[in-house]
Amino acid sequence: MNAVPTVPEDGDLLRRLRTGDEDAFSELYRRWQGPMFRFALRMSGSRPVAEDVTQEVFMALMAEGSRYDPSRGAVSSYLYGIARHQVLRRLERERGFVPLPEHEDNPPTSSASNWGELADPMAEAVRRERVELVWQAVLALPAHYREAVVFCDLQGLRYAEVAEVLGCPVGTVRSRLHRGRELLGAKLQSVDPARPALHPAAGGTS
Amino acid sequence: MTCASFEAALVDLARGQEVDAEHRAAALAHALRCERCADRFAVDRAVSVSLRELAERTSGAEAPPRVEEHLRATFRRRQQVRAEALASAMPPRRWVWMWATAAAAAFVFVVWTGGRSPRVPQLVEAPPVATSPPAALASATASDENGFIPLTWGPPLSELDGMQVVHVQMPASTLPSLGWTVAGESLGETVDADVLVSADGVARALRIVHPGADERSREDNGGHS
Numbered sequence: 077m078n079a080v081p082t083v084p085e086d087g088d089l090l091r092r093l094r095t096g097d098e099d100a101f102s103e104l105y106r107r108w109q110g111p112m113f114r115f116a117l118r119m120s121g122s123r124p125v126a127e128d129v130t131q132e133v134f135m136a137l138m139a140e141g142s143r144y145d146p147s148r149g150a151v152s153s154y155l156y157g158i159a160r161h162q163v164l165r166r167l168e169r170e171r172g173f174v175p176l177p178e179h180e181d182n183p184p185t186s187s188a189s190n191w192g193e194l195a196d197p198m199a200e201a202v203r204r205e206r207v208e209l210v211w212q213a214v215l216a217l218p219a220h221y222r223e224a225v226v227f228c229d230l231q232g233l234r235y236a237e238v239a240e241v242l243g244c245p246v247g248t249v250r251s252r253l254h255r256g257r258e259l260l261g262a263k264l265q266s267v268d269p270a271r272p273a274l275h276p277a278a279g280g281t282s
Numbered sequence: 283m284t285c286a287s288f289e290a291a292l293v294d295l296a297r298g299q300e301v302d303a304e305h306r307a308a309a310l311a312h313a314l315r316c317e318r319c320a321d322r323f324a325v326d327r328a329v330s331v332s333l334r335e336l337a338e339r340t341s342g343a344e345a346p347p348r349v350e351e352h353l354r355a356t357f358r359r360r361q362q363v364r365a366e367a368l369a370s371a372m373p374p375r376r377w378v379w380m381w382a383t384a385a386a387a388a389f390v391f392v393v394w395t396g397g398r399s400p401r402v403p404q405l406v407e408a409p410p411v412a413t414s415p416p417a418a419l420a421s422a423t424a425s426d427e428n429g430f431i432p433l434t435w436g437p438p439l440s441e442l443d444g445m446q447v448v449h450v451q452m453p454a455s456t457l458p459s460l461g462w463t464v465a466g467e468s469l470g471e472t473v474d475a476d477v478l479v480s481a482d483g484v485a486r487a488l489r490i491v492h493p494g495a496d497e498r499s500r501e502d503n504g505g506h507s
Contacts, residue, residue: 096361098354105350113345118336123343130345134353138360207339210332229297229333230340254293261325264332 086151221256444481
């Protein structure tokens with residue numbers, strides 16, 4: 077009977093990395109560069125920024141990986157924490173500057189590029205325009221609402237994981253996400269009246 | 283369910299997760315009765331759909347290969363620097379052992395001589411290689427190219443790493459046991475010597491330092507010729 081090869085956990089890889097194991101570093105990089113890059117990209121709307129942030133995250137891991145404390149959360153939370161810090165620093169530095177998502181640099185991926193949609197260029201163009209509209213709305217959110225939306229809705233993290241990264245209670249994550257999505261809904265309505273609209277005058281039951 | 287509790291559950295409802303079935307049914311029943319909450323729900327669901335599209339659109343984005351190449355090169359460089367630093371810097375404890383060994387050796391020699399006059403002993407013309415070395419040193423008395431005579435059994439001096447030279451004073455009376463011939467009147471005196479101490483703190487070899495001796499020896503030789 078063949079033994080099933082076990083996949084090393086992030087913590088084990090990090091311990092090996094500290095002893096100078098380059099393979100362990102590469103494995104951690106391959107596991108997490110994608111999520112880090114996408115987080116930075118979705119937060120900033122800029123591929124160069126995302127590239128820089130990804131590099132900074134792993135440089136920090138290389139230099140200060142010993143600072144990781146397993147009792148404070150998963151390795152992924154530690155990495156997201158570094159990425160978040162780097163992104164916020166850049167946003168602070170470039171406050172007021174919201175880059176446009178580059179068409180050519182952001183080719184459609186996964187289900188967005190299936191054959192059916194490519195066969196209908198108009199549908200694809202409309203879809204792309206809609207996605208860019210949403211992205212602009214996300215980029216226009218204040219940073220603390222934006223990161224809640226990006227972590228929960230774009231990165232797919234659970235509330236508890238986001239709370240670990242942000243270092244705040246789960247309730248805070250939920251309220252920031254709630255407010256962020258509310259702002260996002262209002263923003264999307266203002267630029268696309270065809271979307272479902274709020275009716276403030278409508279009566280409630282409470 | 284009230285509008286307030288519906289509002290509290292709205293995001294989880296619209297995201298379609300982390301809501302139990304009973305709570306979800308109650309919220310949807312409320313939305314059917316409350317137009318305002320129904321609209322809030324519709325907007326938030328539209329937000330969910332839009333965000334899902336954005337997530338899908340960017341789901342394949344990754345750092346370009348050059349980032350990994352750069353990071354791996356940096357990693358190797360750092361490891362190399364680290365290895366070099368480790369090789370060049372001995373741990374402090376090792377230094378302590380080395381100096382302690384040398385100091386102890388010097389102390390024993392001084393006690394042995396009873397603090398006699400440090401007058402430079404008169405080394406006779408004999409070469410610094412034992413003519414009749416003690417049995418224990420018989421195979422190790424040949425000095426190396428720097429004039430060191432091995433004191434212990436073990437690998438050749440050239441194969442030992444991290445050797446350090448410690449300068450000491452020792453009684454001339456110990457020299458005959460190491461193969462030197464010392465004139466009788468100089469036996470009570472001290473001589474300067476270099477002790478070669480290995481990284482584990484063990485004295486491995488000895489070399490007599492007597493700058494005047496060679497000159498004197500040469501002069502004497504010249505005088506005889």
